[in-house]
Amino acid sequence: MAESGGVGIIADTSLQRHAIRMLLLEAGYPVIATLATEGCTTGALEDARVSLWVVDLEDENNREFLLESLPDLSRAPVLYGLGKAPARNSTDYSRWQRRLLTKLKALIPVTPKTKADPPKGQGKVLPWPLKPVSRQRTRHRPADEVWVLGASLGGPEAVKVFLDSLPEDLPVAFIYAQHIDRAFSQVLAATIARHSSFDVVTADEGQQLHQGEVLLAPVEQVIDIDDNRRVRLLSRGWSGPYSPSIDEVMALTRLAWPVSGAIIFSGMGEDGLVEAGNYVQEGLPVWTQSLDNAVSEVMPGAIQTAGFSSFSGTPEQLAQQLVNRIARQAAARREECPA
Structure with a gap:
């Protein structure tokens, strides 16, 4: 597991936030932040302790806001679109759990100390070396x-x-x-x-x-x-x-x-x-x-x-x-x- 960072959770329903948080804690992942959309302030999204954001939003306006904001505010990668957590006693829960943990295990062991920051922001436009075309x-x-x-x-x-x-x-x-x-x-x-x-x-x-x-x-x-x-x-x-x-x-x-x-x-x-x-x-x-x-x-x-x-x-x-x-x-x- 990452020693210098953990996971941040953003979901627009309390049940989904709780389900994701409990799954991560049971698997041994440190949960740094559990946020509703109204709690996604600039300070919260820029938290350097978060090595990965897990995002699951049902509201389309919330999805649009976060997809536009997170790349500019956070250096951490984002997992989204996991789907609503099934009931824990259902057969679908184990599949949902396995899908989420498989993705997390491939990412969270890499810490900010050994992994370069992901690219962000606007790149510098390169010149076209030949005669420009309109x-x-x-x-x-x-x-x-x-x-x-x-x-x-x-x-x-x-x-x-x-x-x-x-x-x-x-x-x-x-x-x-x-x-x-x-x-x-x-x-x-x-x-x-x-x-x-x-x-x-x-x-x-x-x-x-x-x-x-x-x-x-x-x-x-x-x-x-x-x-x-x-x-x-x-x-x-x-x-x-x-x-x-x-x-x-x-x-x-x-x-x-x-x-x-x-x-x-x-x-x-x-x-x-x-x-x-x-x-x-x-x-x-x-x-x-x-x-x-x-x-x-x-x-x-x-x-x-x-x-x-x-x-x-x-x-x-x-x-x-x-x-x-x-x-x-x-x-x-x-x-x-x-x-």
């Missing part, structure tokens, strides 16, 4: 190069800093696959778009992905990309234990855009590992967030251990690597076909 021109061009951004726990903070760091005229688009509860998906879109020059869009039937856009993969419904590179909404859910499936998103992107790549950020599990191998076989780049910078190193670590990651860095370093790569490609094309 935003109006780039925003109406179909994307020829599309990168997958894959993430789970700790991902929204890292992806936000990555996107904040990119110049607005970068000729690229992204598909962002984030493991998250469906109730938080709209708030996630608003949060990562807050300081970025990229437009965050949700999936609609028949839409085309343009340069300067980040397509947020839906949680509850599978998407596909047809031969005309248009989004199709399918009538089934994502395969496997994660929604959306990073592996599936990487596969459909690889098939639709031969010029593509993937960046795997902080997260738990090994989603994306299978497709990372396919990317490498086809000569497509796979990059990862550095392990000492990630809130949860499991997901990027699995890809690094398999030897599939050709570059690793902080979100800012990943942004710089992408800018440099696309600039080199653009410069090479101009040399081949001078105006």
